[in-house]
Amino acid sequence: MWRDALLVAGKDLKIELRSKVGLGQVVPFALVVLLLFGLALGPGVGRGSVLFSAEPGLFWIAVLLATVLAVQRSFAVEAVDDASDGLRLSGLDPAGIFVGKAAAIGCQLLVLELVLALVSSLLYDRHLEGGLLLAGSCVVATVGLVSIGTVYGVVSLGARQRETLLPLLFFPMVAPVLLAATKAWDAALSGSPGHGLGWLDVLAVFAVAYLAIGTVAFGPLLEDA
Amino acid sequence: MGPVISLREAVSLSGRFPLLAGVTFEVAEGEVVHLRGPNGAGKSSLLRLCAGLVAVSSGTAVVLGHDLTADRQTVRREVGLLAHSSFLYDDLSVVDNLRFAVRASRSDPAGVDRALALLGLDGRLRGTRVGRLSAGQRRRTAIAVLAARRPRLWLLDEPHAGLDAEGRELLDELVVGARSDGATVVLASHELDRADRLADRVVALAGGRVVAPAPAPAPAPADSVRGCDEARAPVSLAEGCDVA
Numbered sequence: 001m002w003r004d005a006l007l008v009a010g011k012d013l014k015i016e017l018r019s020k021v022g023l024g025q026v027v028p029f030a031l032v033v034l035l036l037f038g039l040a041l042g043p044g045v046g047r048g049s050v051l052f053s054a055e056p057g058l059f060w061i062a063v064l065l066a067t068v069l070a071v072q073r074s075f076a077v078e079a080v081d082d083a084s085d086g087l088r089l090s091g092l093d094p095a096g097i098f099v100g101k102a103a104a105i106g107c108q109l110l111v112l113e114l115v116l117a118l119v120s121s122l123l124y125d126r127h128l129e130g131g132l133l134l135a136g137s138c139v140v141a142t143v144g145l146v147s148i149g150t151v152y153g154v155v156s157l158g159a160r161q162r163e164t165l166l167p168l169l170f171f172p173m174v175a176p177v178l179l180a181a182t183k184a185w186d187a188a189l190s191g192s193p194g195h196g197l198g199w200l201d202v203l204a205v206f207a208v209a210y211l212a213i214g215t216v217a218f219g220p221l222l223e224d225a
Numbered sequence: 226m227g228p229v230i231s232l233r234e235a236v237s238l239s240g241r242f243p244l245l246a247g248v249t250f251e252v253a254e255g256e257v258v259h260l261r262g263p264n265g266a267g268k269s270s271l272l273r274l275c276a277g278l279v280a281v282s283s284g285t286a287v288v289l290g291h292d293l294t295a296d297r298q299t300v301r302r303e304v305g306l307l308a309h310s311s312f313l314y315d316d317l318s319v320v321d322n323l324r325f326a327v328r329a330s331r332s333d334p335a336g337v338d339r340a341l342a343l344l345g346l347d348g349r350l351r352g353t354r355v356g357r358l359s360a361g362q363r364r365r366t367a368i369a370v371l372a373a374r375r376p377r378l379w380l381l382d383e384p385h386a387g388l389d390a391e392g393r394e395l396l397d398e399l400v401v402g403a404r405s406d407g408a409t410v411v412l413a414s415h416e417l418d419r420a421d422r423l424a425d426r427v428v429a430l431a432g433g434r435v436v437a438p439a440p441a442p443a444p445a446p447a448d449s450v451r452g453c454d455e456a457r458a459p460v461s462l463a464e465g466c467d468v469a
Contacts, residue, residue, distance in 0.1 A: 004329070007325070007328055007329060011314070011317070011321075011325050014317060014321065015314060015316040015317060018316045018317070018354070019316045077314060077315075077316065080314075080315055081310045081311050081312065081313060081315070082308070082310035082312055083312055083313065083314055085278060085308070085310065085312055086312025086313070086326070088278065088301065089276060089277070089278065089301050089304075089306055089312065090301070090302070090326065090329035090330055091298065091299070091301040091302030091303075091329065091330055091331075092329050094298075
């Protein structure tokens with residue numbers, strides 16, 4: 001499985017590096033979302049302002065929106081010229097395909113989160129404290145997001161209205177991840193990372209559950225796509 | 226040695242619509258079989274079923290010794306399907322597409338360079354993105370994937386479509402070469418004379434059933450197959466050759 005996962009992840013990342021959709025569209029989209037939040041909730045910045053207190057939630061909503069784009073892109077390349085049939089015909093382990101595609105999306109999201117964290121810190125004037133908790137919650141939340149995103153990505157692959165179906169399926173399922181990640185970030189940024197550890201555990205539970213569901217469900221879903 | 230393909234009353238449904246309505250069909254190892262039939266006869270569905278892409282709803286289907294009613298995953302690595310779609314990634318180069326397919330099927334990596342040379346895709350085209358290729362070059366790349374993988378069973382759906390005269394000749398040589406290497410080939414083509422010349426046997430389909438297994442056609446004319454090293458020698462995928 002791991003060999004197949006590496007192969008698929010390498011293929012997807014190579015496609016991303018060549019097409020530069022992530023760099024040219026997903027990152028700018030997420031930055032524009034952060035800017036729009038600033039315009040809608042500003043203009044005040046600094047301690048006591050709406051933007052200051054809402055920064056963790058705004059950051060994670062921007063990440064969620066960008067995740068939908070990244071997942072859609074990952075499965076759009078499989079829809080062109082029936083490449084997904086080629087993937088099925090390749091004989092690769094479906095669990096390996098799932099882990100590989102999720103890992104490739106996850107790598108892109110982690111880079112995006114780093115950029116967004118720096119930009120939101122500047123835009124909303126909130127210093128990045130509690131670095132370990134911030135980084136840990138980013139990694140664990142990303143595992144959860146890409147796991148369930150990849151499952152729904154393959155569900156939407158065979159659907160005619162895939163562009164609208166994916167967010168409709170995806171957002172309700174990741175609400176717990178959004179909540180826990182926001183609370184963990186809030187605790188870290190407020191200088192009390194101890195309060196965020198419990199939320200990190202919640203994130204880990206969802207990450208493991210979604211990863212397990214995806215590993216089992218991806219194969220049959222790919223067959224039906 | 227048992228048959229490479231053995232179907233008994235195989236039915237395949239898409240929803241409630243029958244793609245195949247009870248096909249009984251056998252192909253021996255090393256045979257080249259031409260599937261004939263009008264549009265909608267079930268030729269493509271039969272090839273996709275043999276590749277493990279569509280499910281067997283009832284009846285029995287054994288391909289390369291694997292029971293497709295129980296496990297379609299294992300057989301996929303051992304067959305090569307050339308379909309209407311190319312199954313290629315537009316944003317990957319020609320060589321990267323071949324490398325991915327070869328690694329995924331655990332085939333010999335040396336087959337990549339050999340196949341690129343055979344199909345005339347070496348040189349400038351090797352590193353070109355598939356999305357920038359012409360339709361004919363794209364078709365050649367899809368054929369090169371099969372040539373690089375060297376599957377035991379070649380399933381070719383309208384293989385001559387989209388190819389120029391040279392490409393058609395090259396494909397015929399590949400089929401003859403695959404057969405001489407011990408592979409089995411089933412092809413469905415509307416280029417009837419061309420496919421009949423390649424085939425040992427013709428099988429006619431209509432309405433999702435086999436309606437007439439026709440007798441073997443006359444041997445191909447000596448000049449219909451042109452080799453790479455010498456005239457009339459099939460292209461051997463095992464040994465490889467240089468194409469000028």
